[in-house]
Amino acid sequence: MPAPGKATINDIARLAAVSKKTVSRVINNSPLVRPDTREKIQTLMKQLGYAPDPQARGLAFRRSFLIGLVYDNPTAQYIVNMQYGALDALRDSGYELVVHPCDSNRDDYIDGIRRFALQQKLHGVILIPRVSEDDQLARALREIDVRYVRIASIPLDDPAHMLHTQERQAGVEAANYLQSLGHRQLGLITGPHRYRSSIERGGGFAHGLAQRGIELTPDYVFEGGYTFESGVAGAEYLLAKSPRPTAIFACNDEMAAGVYKAAMRRGLSIPGDLSVVGYDDSPLATQLWPALTTIHSPIRDLGRQAAQMLLAPEHAPAPTQPLSVTPHLVVRDSSQPPPV
Incomplete structure (x- = not known):
C-alpha cells in the first residue's frame, strides 16, 4: 500500500x-x-489522498481542466463575488479558475480572448457584462469549440449558454417602491449606455414610474460610468435642478455613494431631504451611513450557477429556457417619504 x-x-x-x-x-x-x-x-483515492494533476490530465485529453472568467472593468467587489461563486462550484471538481481581464474598447480584444482560450486549452469560459453582451465574442468561442456561459440582463443566446439577470424588473421594483413612499420628483443616474445592464436597469425604472403616471424626463437622467466619481457628478447635476428631485435611483452602489457626497456638500440630509436607492447590495451598502436601500443582485450565486453549467456533461439535455436569478429590493435607512 x-x-x-x-x-x-x-x-x-x-x-x-x-x-x-x-x-x-x-x-x-x-x-x-x-x-x-x-x-x-x-474510496481508494480518498483513502490514499490521490489527486490527479490538472496539467497531466490536460495533456491526456488535449485540454486543460481550467475555467476562464473574462471581464471588462466592472467594480472590484463584483469580480470578487463572482470568483467566490465560481470557486464554490469548482471546489473538489478537479477544475481551477483562471481570471482574464480585457479591454473591450480595443479593436483586437476578441483576438486576445481567443488566444487566451486556446493557449490555456480552456474547458469553458464565464463571460460577464459587458463582454457577455458581445455576439461576435460568443461566435469566436463557438468557432474554436470552447464552451461558454453568458451572464446578461436579457436572453442573448441559446438557453444552454445563458444566465438571465432580470435587471429590468429590478428597476421597476425600485420605481414602485419610491412611488409608494410618495416621491414624484425623481432623478436617475444610469451606467454607460453601451452596457445593456444600464439600459435595462434605467429603462425598468422609467417604465415603472410611467405605469404609475409619473414621467421621468430626459433632463432628470444622467449617464454615469458605474464609478463613485460619476455618481458625484450625476448628483451635482440633478440636485441643481429646479425643482430638485426628492429621490435618486443610482444604477449601482458606487454611484449611490457618490450621491451621498454630493448631498453632503449641499447640506442635504439623507433620507430627510433626499432618498437614495442603489443597485448590487455590495458591502458598501451597509458601510455607508445611513445604510443604503438597494437592489440585491445575487452575484455570487451567478458565478456558482455559471460554473455549474460549464461542468455539466456535454451529453446532458439542453435547457429549454435560460436559467435566471431574481434581484430584489433591500430596504434600509436611506429612503423615506419626501419632506412635506
Whole structure:
C-alpha cells in the first residue's frame, strides 16, 4: 500500500483491480463506469489522498481542466463575488479558475480572448457584462469549440449558454417602491449606455414610474460610468435642478455613494431631504451611513450557477429556457417619504 499522498493512477488501478482507463474515466466523471466500481475507486483515492494533476490530465485529453472568467472593468467587489461563486462550484471538481481581464474598447480584444482560450486549452469560459453582451465574442468561442456561459440582463443566446439577470424588473421594483413612499420628483443616474445592464436597469425604472403616471424626463437622467466619481457628478447635476428631485435611483452602489457626497456638500440630509436607492447590495451598502436601500443582485450565486453549467456533461439535455436569478429590493435607512 503506497503512503498517503504518494499514490499514482497505476496504484489506484492495481488496488481496485481495474484498468488504468477505468480509473481515468472515474476521474473525468464518465458515465461509462458502474456505480459500485466508481464508489470503490473514489474510496481508494480518498483513502490514499490521490489527486490527479490538472496539467497531466490536460495533456491526456488535449485540454486543460481550467475555467476562464473574462471581464471588462466592472467594480472590484463584483469580480470578487463572482470568483467566490465560481470557486464554490469548482471546489473538489478537479477544475481551477483562471481570471482574464480585457479591454473591450480595443479593436483586437476578441483576438486576445481567443488566444487566451486556446493557449490555456480552456474547458469553458464565464463571460460577464459587458463582454457577455458581445455576439461576435460568443461566435469566436463557438468557432474554436470552447464552451461558454453568458451572464446578461436579457436572453442573448441559446438557453444552454445563458444566465438571465432580470435587471429590468429590478428597476421597476425600485420605481414602485419610491412611488409608494410618495416621491414624484425623481432623478436617475444610469451606467454607460453601451452596457445593456444600464439600459435595462434605467429603462425598468422609467417604465415603472410611467405605469404609475409619473414621467421621468430626459433632463432628470444622467449617464454615469458605474464609478463613485460619476455618481458625484450625476448628483451635482440633478440636485441643481429646479425643482430638485426628492429621490435618486443610482444604477449601482458606487454611484449611490457618490450621491451621498454630493448631498453632503449641499447640506442635504439623507433620507430627510433626499432618498437614495442603489443597485448590487455590495458591502458598501451597509458601510455607508445611513445604510443604503438597494437592489440585491445575487452575484455570487451567478458565478456558482455559471460554473455549474460549464461542468455539466456535454451529453446532458439542453435547457429549454435560460436559467435566471431574481434581484430584489433591500430596504434600509436611506429612503423615506419626501419632506412635506
